[in-house]
Amino acid sequence: MRRRLTAAVLMLTLAACTTPASPSEVRPDAQGEAAFVYAQNLDVVTDWDPATSYSNEVIALQNIYETLTVWNPVTKKASPRLATSWTSGADGKSWTFTLRPDVTFHSGRPLDAAAVKASIERTMKTDAGASYIWDAVETIRVTGPLTVTFQLKYAAPLDLTASAAYAAYIYDVSAVDQVKDGKQDAGSGPYTVDGWRKGAEHELTLKAYDGYWGGWDRPHYRTVKFRVVPDPRRRWELLQDGEISFVDRLSPGLYRRAVRTPGVRTADMPxxxxxxxxxxxxxxxxxxxxxxxxxxxxxxxxxxxxxxxxxxxxxxxxxxxxxxxxxxxxxxxxxxxxxxxxxxxxxxxxxxxxxxxxxxxxxxxxxxxxxxxxxxxxxxxxxxxxxxxxxxxxxxxxxxxxxxxxxxxxxxxxxxxxxxxxxxxxxxxxxxxxxxxxxxxxxxxxxxxxxxxxxxxxxxxxxxxxxxxxxxxxxxxxxxxxxxxxxxYQRAYLGGISGYDDNPAYPDVVFVYDLRPSA
The missing domain is CATH 3.10.105.10 (Dipeptide-binding Protein; Domain 3)
Structure with missing residues (x-):
């Protein structure tokens, strides 16, 4: 888990030069659609299993898989995701989650209470990665087609646990054993795996899941690409050239330059x-x-x-x-x-x-x-x-x-x-x-x-x-x-992108479905 930032902090100096105006959006592909391209300096995927993943791939998996809840940085509480509501007993040891109806996995199978029970129980049994987040859970019961009840050994904030960046994913257990080669996934999120080339610069491509419960009736990115560019100078140049959309971290010097660069937006937050x-x-x-x-x-x-x-x-x-x-x-x-x-x-x-x-x-x-x-x-x-x-x-x-x-x-x-x-x-x-x-x-x-x-x-x-x-x-x-x-965090991204909000509970994750590409 703590690997991701070992080489992510960049202290760069660039020779003084005239900064060219940046395009506002990544150049479109042959079909006329622009992809969202996320560039970082390390390989994206080291573990495809959503139960045991505990490293860089969180930036991709949070767009492929979903959790019962998501942490809201405005309210500082858990908000609905796959679960629309939840209740807890007075002693904090019993929690019941009501699920969103008509959700399907990318396999086409329904995401129901039985699927929630099966995926979390499998994650607990792996005893790997961040599976310890579920240590308080004693039993999980299906109490209705779309309701699942957790009985805990001791009181715990299970609504927060269910929003964790790791090991809280709900996935299709019947498909998860086939995800290891990166040719498919077992998620329910807005994007599904389209191609993975281990060790390549253009490592991972995701495509829109047409059956996503959130729908696609407004402007969205339908393609997401993850590109490995170890050289920080080159990442900055690619952003200016419109070859990539988003850089997760800039040095203070580069950040000051980005703030002044036409066509580039910046985000700065603890x-x-x-x-x-x-x-x-x-x-x-x-x-x-x-x-x-x-x-x-x-x-x-x-x-x-x-x-x-x-x-x-x-x-x-x-x-x-x-x-x-x-x-x-x-x-x-x-x-x-x-x-x-x-x-x-x-x-x-x-x-x-x-x-x-x-x-x-x-x-x-x-x-x-x-x-x-x-x-x-x-x-x-x-x-x-x-x-x-x-x-x-x-x-x-x-x-x-x-x-x-x-x-x-x-x-x-x-x-x-x-x-x-x-x-x-x-x-x-x-x-x-x-x-x-x-x-x-x-x-x-x-x-x-x-x-x-x-x-x-x-x-x-x-x-x-x-x-x-x-x-x-x-x-x-x-x-x-x-x-x-x-x-x-000091981020930079192309000016044609709107809707980006940094959620500190999910370090370096961009929830691409929430973004609005330029026309």
């Missing part, structure tokens, strides 16, 4: 994607909480935000703004005097023992490289050496599972729009550690984390208090991590 430095609390020198606190004090938070231009905003606490669990007025500040004092108390610092810390970060991620470079410069006068190693994500993650570094740098965004994801996935004790790459074992924190899903449903006021207590404990008492920034 995400739910946080940068994190996770400290090894189990092995090595950072077992000493004084050293972890010293590192927290040493980071130049304001300087990093300036260095990243418009690509980041300050992080306050653990959970980003806009989600339950966000804590205002927790902006960290650099305090080198306090850092020096803590180092000296632990026997390090100038005149003390030299300290070397190993750090791993994402190869190709320019923002993380800036973080590492600036941190090394800050620590050097304090007699601390930073041994930093850029790594491809899977290799970094495997190393992290072996507890073989002092500091692990990575991004985190939630599976669904709730602050629990950071606490339950990143900080809760577990064997193997999976994403708890601080290796923290804190029974008190675990107890509070385990209560959050129930409290979110039954007692939001206490949930808010618990979120804040957890943030204080993990950052102040245990000093297990640092959150230096929240990623700020």
């Amino acid at each position: 995400s739910f994607n946080t940068a994190m430095l996770l400290f090894n609390t189990e092995r090595g020198p950072l077992r000493d909480v004084r050293l972890r606190k010293a590192l927290q004090k040493a980071i130049d938070y304001r300087g990093l935000i300036r260095a990243l231009g418009g690509g980041a905003v300050p992080a306050s606490g653990i959970v980003p703004e806009g989600l339950p669990g966000h804590q205002r007025e927790r902006l960290p500040r650099q305090d080198l005097a306090a850092a020096l004092q803590l180092l000296q108390q632990a026997g390090y610092g100038p005149g003390g023992r030299p300290l070397t810390l190993t750090l791993t970060y994402a190869e190709g991620d320019a923002d993380q490289k800036i973080l590492v470079t600036r941190l090394a410069e800050t620590l050097r006068p304090l007699n601390v050496t930073l041994d930093s190693r850029p790594m491809e994500w899977l290799a970094q993650w495997e190393r992290g599972k072996q507890k073989a570094q002092d500091i692990f740098v990575m991004y985190w965004w939630p599976d669904y729009a709730d602050g629990w994801s950071w606490f339950g996935n990143v900080f809760r004790s577990g064997k193997p550690p999976v994403f708890n790459l601080t290796y923290l074992k804190d029974s008190k924190a675990d107890g509070m984390i385990d209560m959050l899903p129930m409290l979110n449903v039954t007692d939001p006021a206490t949930a808010k208090k618990t979120f804040h207590q957890l943030t204080d404990r993990l950052l102040d008492v245990r000093a297990a991590a640092v959150f230096p920034w929240v990623v700020n």
Whole structure:
């Protein structure tokens, strides 16, 4: 899941030149129709199975498959998608969803309550990807042709779970075993697979599903293409030439240029994607909480935000703004005097023992490289050496599972729009550690984390208090991590496209059906 952004952050400089006027729309094909062309720097599909997919392909699968609900960034609640309504019991342990009538899968089979039950049960049985989002579910019952009831082991916000970016898809279980080669899919969404060429630049093409329940009676893109263009300069040039429609991330310099470019629209908004430095609390020198606190004090938070231009905003606490669990007025500040004092108390610092810390970060991620470079410069006068190693994500993650570094740098965004994801996935004790790459074992924190899903449903006021207590404990008492920034997405797309809205619960996803192409 956390692979997608390891090479997506682009820090570019272009020589000064006259910017040509851009076309407002991608040039039409032989049939006179313009496709929506999404360009990114990594392969789109690594896993076609909607139950286990947990990576880049979310940008395509969210246009092919649908979930029961979708998170609404305006209301900050779940909204209807395949389910038109839902109710929950007073104890938050029973949920009934009423489905949209007359929906069919791309196979032509009906999407009914039995199909919902079958697809979610299959996803749960895979025990892979983000299938853990359904851990609260004890039973699923078909209570009518278009009604399905979930009985939970404990209270949980199932309407939010059902909107997750991963593992919440409803699919045709009778067709899903044939999706592995990318020749077909098992979805119900507005688009279906038209062609896939693994490893090719023009990797994936989707076409409109004529039987889509939303209909096609107004202007829509009937073709969607995903193109892999690793060179960021070339992606910008292709956008200006009208060869592609959308670029998911621009450097601050390029974004400023895009704002001034005729025929190009831009979007600039904070995400739910946080940068994190996770400290090894189990092995090595950072077992000493004084050293972890010293590192927290040493980071130049304001300087990093300036260095990243418009690509980041300050992080306050653990959970980003806009989600339950966000804590205002927790902006960290650099305090080198306090850092020096803590180092000296632990026997390090100038005149003390030299300290070397190993750090791993994402190869190709320019923002993380800036973080590492600036941190090394800050620590050097304090007699601390930073041994930093850029790594491809899977290799970094495997190393992290072996507890073989002092500091692990990575991004985190939630599976669904709730602050629990950071606490339950990143900080809760577990064997193997999976994403708890601080290796923290804190029974008190675990107890509070385990209560959050129930409290979110039954007692939001206490949930808010618990979120804040957890943030204080993990950052102040245990000093297990640092959150230096929240990623700020800076997009560019052709001016003939209207209807684009960035939904931070679905990182980098463009819901193409909602767009309006120019005439």
